[in-house]
Amino acid sequence: MTTKGFQEYYPDYFSYCYGCGKNNEYGLHLKSYWDGDNTTVARFKPEPYHTGGYPGYVYGGLIAALFDCHGTGSAAAAAFKAQDREMWTEPPIRFITASLKVDFLKPTPQGVELEIRGEILEIKERKAIIDLSLVAEGIVRAKGHMVAVKLPEDVAVGNPGPA
Amino acid sequence: MTTKGFQEYYPDYFSYCYGCGKNNEYGLHLKSYWDGDNTTVARFKPEPYHTGGYPGYVYGGLIAALFDCHGTGSAAAAAFKAQDREMWTEPPIRFITASLKVDFLKPTPQGVELEIRGEILEIKERKAIIDLSLVAEGIVRAKGHMVAVKLPEDVAVGNPGPA
Numbered sequence: 001m002t003t004k005g006f007q008e009y010y011p012d013y014f015s016y017c018y019g020c021g022k023n024n025e026y027g028l029h030l031k032s033y034w035d036g037d038n039t040t041v042a043r044f045k046p047e048p049y050h051t052g053g054y055p056g057y058v059y060g061g062l063i064a065a066l067f068d069c070h071g072t073g074s075a076a077a078a079a080f081k082a083q084d085r086e087m088w089t090e091p092p093i094r095f096i097t098a099s100l101k102v103d104f105l106k107p108t109p110q111g112v113e114l115e116i117r118g119e120i121l122e123i124k125e126r127k128a129i130i131d132l133s134l135v136a137e138g139i140v141r142a143k144g145h146m147v148a149v150k151l152p153e154d155v156a157v158g159n160p161g162p163a
Numbered sequence: 164m165t166t167k168g169f170q171e172y173y174p175d176y177f178s179y180c181y182g183c184g185k186n187n188e189y190g191l192h193l194k195s196y197w198d199g200d201n202t203t204v205a206r207f208k209p210e211p212y213h214t215g216g217y218p219g220y221v222y223g224g225l226i227a228a229l230f231d232c233h234g235t236g237s238a239a240a241a242a243f244k245a246q247d248r249e250m251w252t253e254p255p256i257r258f259i260t261a262s263l264k265v266d267f268l269k270p271t272p273q274g275v276e277l278e279i280r281g282e283i284l285e286i287k288e289r290k291a292i293i294d295l296s297l298v299a300e301g302i303v304r305a306k307g308h309m310v311a312v313k314l315p316e317d318v319a320v321g322n323p324g325p326a
Contacts, residue, residue: 061228
């Protein structure tokens with residue numbers, strides 16, 4: 001258990017993601033944490049302008065974005081843990097999303113804090129599979145399923161970029 | 164063929180979506196158009212702060228968000244067309260996303276215009292299925308698959324909201 005979000009351990013070079021980079025001036029600054037051995041959690045309160053087409057409810061694209069950052073962060077954290085290493089010791093471990101499926105089950109109300117949960121289904125040398133859910137007012141509003149892949153170590157160091 | 168984007172026909176009440184609402188002061192203002200009988204297109208140039216965790220490449224959450232708005236807009240347009248009606252005549256037709264799967268095939272570079280394409284696979288009374296793709300510099304970077312459902316007419320009018 002830690003009080004610092006996974007994303008706050010990312011090296012500065014990787015900390016500009018719009019969704020979760022601590023150095024992105026305009027971004028959402030999502031922070032993810034362990035909540036149990038195999039499950040992770042992040043909390044986020046959307047801004048009023050994050051409305052969807054239907055007034056009073058959160059924009060679906062935001063939900064997908066929160067899942068994306070929480071999922072890849074959870075994959076990296078799980079990979080460090082599987083190697084019994086502290087977050088963001090060398091060499092770097094960096095996951096990117098290969099696929100993300102989002103099922104929108106119920107409308108997500110605005111004006112309340114959202115809880116984004118992750119469950120590590122599989123963590124392997126090159127791949128992670130994560131189940132995701134979004135809860136508002138105690139009710140699951142959306143579910144996600146992510147396949148994330150680990151960047152090769154030379155790419156994860158930061159230079160050169162991926163082909 | 165029209166020069167006005169699908170989303171610009173939405174009634175004011177539905178025009179606050181962060182992704183595509185013309186009245187959302189902070190939003191992305193995505194606009195979608197027909198490009199052929201059964202295919203749609205939108206173009207969008209991300210801002211520099213829409214970077215992902217990997218510098219120089221677009222944030223995956225934005226790609227999902229663009230697919231979401233382009234897909235539901237395309238579904239509504241296709242439903243009007245199937246009924247041989249002009250966009251946003253009464254009664255309203257409004258689709259929301261039931262599920263969206265995004266496959267991220269290649270990194271999406273920043274600094275260039277993105278083309279988001281939609282193909283109407285199925286348009287029925289209550290449901291639409293749309294294939295999506297995102298192209299940058301002539302290369303498909305991501306693919307999407309959306310199932311969208313039509314809101315009941317009384318809900319689509321705008322009041323009361325969905326349960």
